[in-house]
Amino acid sequence: MADIVSLLLLLLTLGHLASFTSGSRYGCTTPQYLEGGLEDQVIDCTLPDEYYGIYWYDKSDTATNDAIVSYQDGNRDGLGYRSGKVNITSDGLLQIKLVTVEHEHEYEVLVINKDQIESEKFIVSVIVYVKPLQEDPNIDVCHGKPNCLASVSKDTSISCSVEGARPVSTVQWFEKTQFDETLLKSSYSDTSVNFTFSSFALTNVTFSGNNFKMLICKSFNQAPSIVNGTATVLLEISQPQYSLVFSNTESGHENTQIALECTNSEQSVLLWKRKRDMEYETIAYRMNNLSVVTMEDYKLSSSGSLVITALKVHHGGEYACFYEPFEHHNYKGVTLNVDVPPHEGKDSSTVKMWIIICIVIFSGMLIVSLVFYIRHRRQKTKGYSDKLQRTRNMEEAENIFNNAKETWNKGGALAMTDEVSQSTVNLDIGTDPPHETNEIHTMSTFGKTTTDGEKASSSDFATTGILDEETKDGFEETSSTINGEQYPFEASNEAGFQDVRPNDIADEIKDIDQPHDVLTLGSDIMILMDNAIKSYTWEGKLVKKYQKEGFKPFAGAAYEGKLYVTDKESKCIVTFDNNLNRLNEFGNDHLAEPGGITVCAGKGFLLVLNGRNVENAGISVFKLDGTYVKDFGSRELSDPWYIKCNYRNELLVSDNGNKKMKTFDIETEKLIDSFSTNLDGTPMHCRGISVDQENNIYVALRAPGYRSQMECIIKYNAQGFQLQKYLESPPPNQTFKNFWKSMPLGHHIDSIAEDVLSVGRKSEGLSFARGLHFIERWDEQYLMIVDAGNKRVSILEITSRNKMDF
Structure with missing residues (x-):
């Protein structure tokens, strides 16, 4: 039997056996595009359901006629199969384990029918594609933005490019006029780096009798999965001459x-x-x-x-x-x-100022007159008969004061009440010398003794005596039972907690296993991590805890004393109160891969990122009671991580896969803005985000790769312009460290250099930064950063708003 099969295969190779006609319902679409870097990609063909054997050949391999993979009698074999590079499905389709440019050529599939007499042979061409670094073309004067306004000289040239694509893209310039788009004469060039291509188009621009020109750059690629991008620039001459009529x-x-x-x-x-x-x-x-x-x-x-x-x-x-x-x-x-209006003018303001000044002066005079009147009445009715009597009373008052002070120092503040209440102290300022008046004032301040000859009441001392007890009432030590265990914590009143700045705010909260997100709820800092949510004070003290095995919280949002958390394990939204008691969950029927979450209070919506790929990623909308509303943003996002609602009720999304920040209008559900998160020419993934009251955006950036990569936090304004950089990693001193290592005896010098360079270095750089949380409190601004690789949450004070740190 084996000899018959071998002979049959040889005859088929020589083309002696018939193939399906052009009208056959079997075959392979050619060419087929496979994305480089993806695993388990299948070459799609329509093959007979019943067959004796299926054999796949690499037509570029002329050194051997052996099949790279075959499927016969339920058994798989072949050179590629044994090497682990390819596989074959039960339907007979070729499966490539990891697609690289080495797989870009023609393949032949041979199907031997069940009767082992007839056979069919199909040829399919495979093209490997790689998506460009950014979806839309990059116009040099727009600095990564797909649409921009740019000021240029009268005669200039501008460039447009698509970088990191495969196959090579075509880039063209057009001028938009009233009726059409005119193709502009341009010079073109391509470069190749690591099997990908960068395409450039350069065109000259001349202004003649006009201050504006609108140009459009378009990119085209033969791979169907690569979007043909468009970028627009409105050019304005740098020194325009306007002759306008304001009619x-x-x-x-x-x-x-x-x-x-x-x-x-x-x-x-x-x-x-x-x-x-x-x-x-x-x-x-x-x-x-x-x-x-x-x-x-x-x-x-x-x-x-x-x-x-x-x-x-x-x-x-x-x-x-x-x-x-x-x-x-x-x-x-x-x-x-x-x-x-006249009453709002400058003269009116001056009149208002004088009226206020007159009122203040009159009030002051009234108070002074009242004080003198009271003193006069006291001197007239309650004076002492002679100085000796006053001196005796002063000595008695001084003894009571000293006894009270001694009792207070021993911790018996309440004991003073009994001693003072049993003594009658009639003291009057009268015409006493200045030093006597001062002594009486000291006594009345410490011992609550009145200056009108009346005995101090015991209630005056009771307030002082229970001062510590009253202070505890707002932060009563209690406990909460979670999963059968008790966790002590300080219960705060969410509706009106005492927001007093701690004396020692922690720089970081350490020893956190796999943290994902951080936010504040009331006076507490909530940290989401694998299997748990933990609540800390600003000093870094653990006060509350929720723990459940298998719980995978990704992101959280707080609103009106509730905590909303996306759980990637149960694929839903879980809600908690401010004491981390689990309340309910919802969204199971609508969420496949929930990620970032935010609350738009102005709209009353809870918005959740759902899905990872372009095909299924989007934004799901819920009411705050958990009622599902709708989805939008389909095919706009690729591997989105976090979402925030800014102070204009716009949605900000870190589109990690496309390396862009994107802004959506919550009412129209349209994408209204986006900007690239490239940093100094390096494509950067964008993960955690937060926003401040001025709609500035804080973004955690990381260069692609799994090892130690460049990371930092960038502050952008609402238009996507970089304002400030925080916690660049590897830290700048890493450059000096590498310099020492490159020198002779570098390893010995490095140990000394590390000690010197570490002086003043606060902590390690970032490692896989995730969630961010901006908060303004106590007239200070703070940025909390989830630093997962270093198992911590950093707390940065960023009060200075104008410092440029590039």
């Missing part, structure tokens, strides 16, 4: 809202400028789905109107809106006048 006038009252309309027609691209002296400064612009406002006082509405929410005198002036088609010099000029 429209708008007026508004101070402190009211006003909207300056641009045009009646809907515009995808427009630009607002304001005239200051003889120059025009950009206030806001819109390009496609991207809206950018450069000044805090202004907003850009969906219709393109410029909105001023609280009109002030300094907003008055001349405004111009430019819109498409720019080659026709389309614009609208508006003069804005601000009406100031």
